[in-house]
Amino acid sequence: MITVSDLSKHFTLHNQGGTVIPVMQDAHLHVAPGECVALIGASGAGKSTLMRMIYGNYLADHGAIVVGGVDVARAAPRDILRLRRETLGYVSQFLRVVPRVATRDVVAEPLLALGVEDAVARARAEDLLARLRIPERLWGLSPTTFSGGEQQRVNIARGFAHTYPALLLDEPTASLDAANRATVLGLIEEAKASGAAILGIFHDEAARHQVCDREVDVTAFTPVAA
């Protein structure tokens, strides 16, 4: 479902003396449907960079990133947008929303974008918010004023609203209490059972061992300092 091959990337900082920073070299990995693979490696080794390249946020210099038949490294913007709408989900560590939009609608939005009926999308959103223990009295409020942990759970609810065939998770259990952590791990297990290919960063070692089938150490893809 997700196949990365021969991938490399550098950053050029034009306003800082044209400094060139190689960040990825010959990265390759494969995630099959129903499989959860953990990216491991020290901070700065390139885990998040690789996730962002797969999601199309970062450009690739060289190589291929094939997700559901689309090569993200080469696809036109509108093909990437469609891939993100239908196939590829991403739960980042930060919630980024239009201020003033109710939490329920923030979570329902990925479904609404797919043309799912309002009532159905909202019901799904409310089900997820309840499972993640966001009190019902908050559903009509914008999450911008919520606590960090609440925002993270809203973000997770949004990421799991649509059953994406491929899913990227950046530290989904960080800063969650035990009960919510168990809920999130349950959501991941359910997504796997329904055939999703999942690639994640988990600093939480116990969580990693519980849901991940394999580990890929990105240190192997870190360019050797010139």
Next chain:
Amino acid sequence: MTLHSTPKPQTAPGPLLQVRGLEKRYGSRIGCTDVSFDLFPGEVMGIVGESGSGKSTLLNCLAGHLTPDCGQVIFDTRTAGPCDTVTMGEPERRMLSRTDWAFVHQNPRDGLRMGVSAGGNVGERLMAVGARHYGNIRDQALDWLSRVEIAAERIDDRPSAFSGGMQQRLQIARNLVTGPRLVFMDEPTGGLDVSVQARLLDLLRGLVRRMGLSAVIVTHDLAVVRLLADRLMVMKDGRVVEAGLTDQVLDDPQHGYTQLLVSSVLQV
């Protein structure tokens, strides 16, 4: 976990707007040059750049307010399919601007009739495309005022009695009432308080999704394009220096000017 409803089948329509080699000069000075892009139905394209970068010139060339010196602006019309709006006759272009296009100005005073009531401002655009039944026009005006969150009892008030944010929402209602397919926006949230901006952004996003609108938005506000635009073009000195997916351009800018622009934003 099951998906509650199957997504709508996706068809592959052609681009709504195709821009090819567009150039506008003011004497020997370049307004904008060598601009080419496609815009597909339902897509929102942001154009950013500092003052004088040519972004407003480009928008005005696209919307037929300025005549470009060379290049094509091909719009997929309902009746005749793709037509170059640069070479079409003035009456046809004017008809497009009343039906299929909308233009939201930065200053609502440029897009509203300040001496006419709120209802009249919305109704006037309907009458321009042939609506004549007073009751229907008033009903539609009321419907649109509520969609842009203006209370029904304000329908007979003039926009001069409205706040800046209300005027901007009224301008949007006036523009969208005829069901356009393409909306041009020039700094739609410029000059508004941030709290009012947020409300307007939310409104625009909802309308774009529900009506399946395509839009071209010119702004200097990177936060606005991140929230509204699917794709982004960065302009400098009349040229497009970088283009791509909005979050890719903002998160991994390739051009030195874009890097400067992104790194200059103050963090709140």
